[in-house]
Amino acid sequence: MKNFAFFLVTNLLFASVCHSTNNTKQSIDEELRIPVPSSELYVRIRGNADGALIVNLHGGPGGYSGIDIHLMGPGLEDRFLVAYLDQRGCGKSKDCNETTMLTVEQYVQDLDIVIDALLNQFNKEAVNLIGTSWGGMYGFLYLLHDQSKVNAFACVDGKVNSHYQNHSLIDYELNLIAKLLEDELSADRRNELQEIRGELSRIQDSDFEQFHTDVNRMKHEFPSKLGFNAYFADTSKIISLNDVLRDSALMALMNYTEKEYLQVGKKAEIVNEAFRNTPSYNNMNIEEELKKISVPVAVIQGEKDFVVGIDHARLIYNALKNLKEYEKELHILPHTGHCPAIENPEQLSTILFNFFEKRSL
The missing domain is CATH 1.20.1270 (Substrate Binding Domain Of Dnak; Chain:A; Domain 2)
Structure with a gap:
């Protein structure tokens, strides 16, 4: 995640703007392609154009953002403008077979470019971040790079100490x-x-x-x-590949064809293997550096999350030493594993909505 001069023009592939019955609110749904070094990233923008801007960072490395539109969008998009980013080599973003570009440093640089592009296009002064799993560490890495463009951050089942x-x-x-x-x-x-x-x-x-x-x-x-199951407390709630492919409404919401969606897993494997076979990623520990964080943070984790370790949220919360008690929140979700957006969507949605609502006032 390196620094790359912004002045790159975003290429708007699709935009539909509609007005709700409330004449004071403008709902938008746009797809962007944002140029980054040697690639371009896909961003889906949905929600209230007048609301605070939230950038969603999916998990992985190697995940994708489309499913988050279905899982988290309903609780946020009426009030906020949500940008669902597909990270380098992931989802609908351009393929990346060059593993030298699949690094933590490059991802931080990519996010900086995306944030600048979104702030410019939607005339916002700052963004909020949601990071899930790897996206939680990704969000903290960006904050350690530059906090000036971020209003608040919600870390959902994230990690900081590998x-x-x-x-x-x-x-x-x-x-x-x-x-x-x-x-x-x-x-x-x-x-x-x-x-x-x-x-x-x-x-x-x-x-x-x-x-x-x-x-x-x-x-x-x-x-x-x-x-x-390391990921789920309730395995009956697992969403399989076939579950998604059979759900025509979900496929339409994510704007995927079956052929496109089947490529998501192949792209994910390339990205995940590149990161997981990099010693610096596998041994990354930014716990001590979290004392530098000065923006409000909500730390959220399922109590049965064995993927990051069941006390990782408390570790993160305690490491945010420079935040006052009213500037940080800790939420442990009962009967929930590593995927609260699937297992406990209503509680997660309420926490996120209240956190960002309070920080946007």
Whole structure:
């Protein structure tokens, strides 16, 4: 995320502007392509044109923003103007097969360009940020780069300390294996658990350099064999690829064809592997630097979020040492995992709405 001189003209691909029954409010829905170094990024702008501007940072690295229009848009767009950004190489943004451009530094630079473009086009003085999962760290990294353009930030199940995140999940799984091995088990089941324990110990002692395969095993393969889900407290709420493809209204809302949507996962894999096989990303820890943050922050996390570690939100909240108590909020959502927009959308929506409403007055 580097610095790139702004004076790049955004290329407006689609814009529909409609007036609601309330004549004082103008609702807009626009798609932008914003040039960044060696690429261009897709941004969907929806909501109240007169409202405070919120930039949504999806998770990953390698996620996409389209689903957030469905999950978080209904609670925000009536009052705020929300910009759903697809990060470099993700979603509807241009493909990126050049891994040297898939770096934390480049992503910070990209976001700076996007924010400048949006502030200029919509005549706003500052933006608000929502960052989910990786987007939570992304938002903090941007704030450490430049806080002057940001009014407030909501970090949803984000992380700031990769070592805490990685070891928290490994420790949980090792403790779970120890308890399971106390029971009477078949020889095959005992061997399976011991093999997983050996792999977790190997990962635990590694330097997390080539981490793409290992982290996927930790978050997906091992939990399924140990009887829990790292992402969801309620697995019945998981939204699958086929669920999305079969939902014609959702596909239309996101403005995806089936062919386009099937490319999202392929692009995500390229981006995620590039980041996850970068030692500096896997070992990133900005916890101590959070004392530099001076803009209001809401820290939100599901109580059953094993992906970032169940106490990561409290770690972040306590690290925001220069914020007064009325400038920061901590929300732990009950019976919720790593995806509160799916598992607990009403409570998340209320928290976000109230936080940004209060900060926009």
